[in-house]
């Protein structure tokens with residue numbers, strides 16, 4: 001049956017890939033994007049979608065912030081929306097350590113505005129995309145949906161705050177909200193501030209890559225399209241009020257991942273620059289996502305890490321216009337100077 005999905009944050013990394021996923025896998029669905037086009041949101045990220053749906057009414061873009069009540073309610077009055085998938089967020093831990101305020105605005109208050117609007121407009125389902133970082137660090141064992149919330153950065157705490165709003169809305173008003181928690185994503189169109197796109201783009205240019213501390217921290221990686229298939233599976237088959245982990249059982253240390261990038265791009269080890277850990281005590285040592293609940297319902301990731309990583313590196317090599325336009329911006333360069341300048345100096 002034909003549905004219309006509002007994807008908030010659809011001009012970002014996961015949101016845009018989710019739009020691609022829906023347009024490809026649900027030929028009768030419409031997708032509407034609401035995005036504030038912050039530093040991390042780019043219309044160029046949606047250019048291929050705009051072209052592919054040219055002359056159809058399957059895709060529409062609205063600029064605006066999710067915490068702007070007037071914009072959100074106006075949109076839901078003028079468009080018939082069945083589902084909301086919230087990918088809008090401030091999403092980078094390092095930035096949250098510098099300036100936490102915007103994280104609370106978007107990741108907590110913005111989620112509240114979306115939940116409130118979903119209730120008012122009788123939205124069938126609203127899925128809130130969250131993160132495994134709400135669990136904090138997994139020194140032993142794995143994160144299950146029952147693990148306690150113990151966030152360690154302002155970003156992770158804001159995401160936990162958004163989730164608690166979702167929980168309370170379900171209990172207090174019966175809002176049909178579902179929550180997903182996923183580990184570290186990688187793939188095309190990821191803003192070059194996160195480990196993989198940051199290192200890949202710098203290594204393409206033969207620049208040094210700043211590895212925090214010893215590089216022994218473990219992240220649980222998943223290709224973005226597997227995350228998107230998980231979101232879509234939960235949206236259609238999940239139970240409102242429930243939380244679902246999404247993961248691909250792929251733990252790697254940062255050092256291992258960095259060495260693999262050096263191999264794929266044929267670059268020397270001397271390009272690794274270990275730096276004092278800028279996250280300090282807030283740096284989670286290990287993430288480990290137990291997604292057996294979702295798997296027991298029939299969902300599976302289908303992209304093995306090694307081939308997906310190779311494909312991702314190739315994508316950045318072949319799409320240099322997309323990321324070079326971003327890294328040339330003054331705000332990008334200013335962030336690098338502020339955050340990495342003290343460590344990298346002339347190698348920046």
Ligand code: NAD
Nearest residue numbers: 009011012013014036037038040041065066088089091185
């Ligand atoms: P991103 O930073 O690439 O994109 C975020 C998008 O949201 C951008 O397009 C930005 O313009 C938009 N946005 C920001 N504030 C907004 C606001 N107030 N109103 C409307 N739009 C706004 O982030 P991402 O990596 O795509 O992450 C998307 C979601 O997935 C986030 O909720 C994040 O917490 C979650 N998540 C990310 C990962 C990961 O590895 N990237 C893993 C698990 C969960």
Ligand code: DAU
Nearest residue numbers: 091092093131133182183184193194195210211212217254
């Ligand atoms: O686990 C899910 C989370 O994964 C998401 O919720 C976040 O939105 C997403 O940004 C990501 O968070 P991380 O903090 O784990 O991702 P990041 O790519 O910033 O860092 C990954 C690891 O690499 C982390 O241990 C810090 C390290 N690192 C990162 C950067 C940017 C470095 O060593 N050097 C770097 O320059």
